[in-house]
Amino acid sequence: MTTIDRERLSGLMERERALFRERHPRSRSLFEAGRSSLLWGVPMNWMVRWPGDHPVYVAEAEGARFTDVDGNTFVDFCLGDTGGMAGHAPPAAVDEIARQASRGITTMLPTEDAAWVSGELARRFGLPYWSFTLTATDANRFAIRWARHITGRPKILVHNHCYHGTVDETFAELDDAGGVIDQPGNTGPPVPVVTTTRVVEINDLEGLARELEHEDVAVCVFEPALTNIGIVLPEPGYWEAVREICDRTGTLLLIDETHTLSAGPGGATRAWGLAPDLLTIGKTLGAGIPSAAYGMTEDVQRRIVEAVDPDVIDVGGTGGTLAGNALSLAAMHATLQHVLTDDAFERMIEVGGRFEDGVRDVIVSRELPWHVVRLGCRVEYLFRPEAARTGAEADAGQDAELDPFIHLYLLNRGVLMTPFHNMALMSPSTTGQDADRHTEVFASAVDELLGESGGPS
Ligand SMILES: Cc1ncc(COP(=O)(O)O)c(C=O)c1O
Structure with a gap:
């Protein structure tokens, strides 16, 4: 060599x-x-x-x-590290973005594009209910909050060397002895990450079963393949076994498709037939206009609706003033319909x-x-x-x-x-x-x- x-x-x-x-x-x-x-x-x-x-x-x-x-x-x-995956300034999206910008950018009221975009995400990823954010970080953050809320469990579990945006609970990794430590450079953590997070290697099913047996993990937050430390692919049968272990331990499974959308129009979820309870995606959805989303199963949607008091939904820690704004939805509509086809x-x-x-x-x-x-x-x-x-x-x-x-x-x-x-x-x-x-x-x-x-x- x-x-x-x-x-x-x-x-x-x-x-x-x-x-x-x-x-x-x-x-x-x-x-x-x-x-x-x-x-x-x-x-x-x-x-x-x-x-x-x-x-x-x-x-x-x-x-x-x-x-x-x-x-x-x-x-x-590089394409803006996936933010520009639709190509820079794709004319079909730019025209719609300009048209919407001239008709109002944000009103905290829905526009006609909302149902089309959520319907299209449902078609692509197979999850029926969706909500919007401006970044994949926020999509992960909110999905994790809902997961903790409806399961009543405090922790999450991530893969070693994952990256899911600037989400406090995800800045965890394994030390040489298999213990959980803060990732190097974790800036101003509110608590040591070991108190919020369990970590296993991708492809380590035994480790996953062992960690989830504690039944204190609300949700596993996983990319279908690691993409932020080089690409690490799952071994055959991995995702079927993950699903089974999550079901056995009452743990939700969140799949973050922000980078693995590269696998096809419905990401790895569709390409490999994955069955997540929650799915997050962002970066490229609006051809670079801040746009992201999280989707969920019928069951998760029902549990959220049952567990939340709508009178305090604006101060409960999910959502955001600019999320789901008219410009973002118009950008997603045009990008999904005409560019990332x-x-x-x-x-x-x-x-x-x-x-x-x-x-x-x-x-x-x-x-x-x-x-x-x-x-x-x-x-x-x-x-x-x-x-x-x-x-x-x-x-x-x-x-x-x-x-x-x-x-x-x-x-x-x-x-x-x-x-x-x-x-x-x-x-x-x-x-x-x-x-x-x-x-x-x-x-x-x-x-x-x-x-x-x-x-x-
Ligand atoms: C898999 C994954 N999820 C989420 C994010 C967060 O995206 P953003 O920084 O746009 O919030 C990233 C960013 O690199 C990512 O790679």
């Missing part, structure tokens, strides 16, 4: 940093200008996590491409397959101890030989030197990946040629790392 020479890697990284500085003078000066008034110098703290000394400032974005303020153009496989998913998944094949060819032909994994139109490569089976294994496949190098090398050649790991997402506008461009630049990065070719282009 081929190994990477770390000294060469560090030299190449220096060269790429210099190249980045040379090609982004205007981004640099905009970054400097914001430093005296923006926390961390950026409008949202994650934006410091891009490779290079500062983020690239965007001038405009359309379809699967954007142009930065220095005139560089990019093929965008069943046909579009077919094409996106095909392009995802081409991206995956390209990466695999490079890995195999160079005998690298790496692998690539795909979930519909989402593809990820990890620096370990086989697909990870657990969050901990996937975590061990991250490489603090290689990750930023590959990102920066690609970025310097007009290919943008998701910043925190090597993830690529296809939109309806992403083409096979875009996938091939990634393969070409990825191959060139690898060959330079192996000392088999040289020079920027």
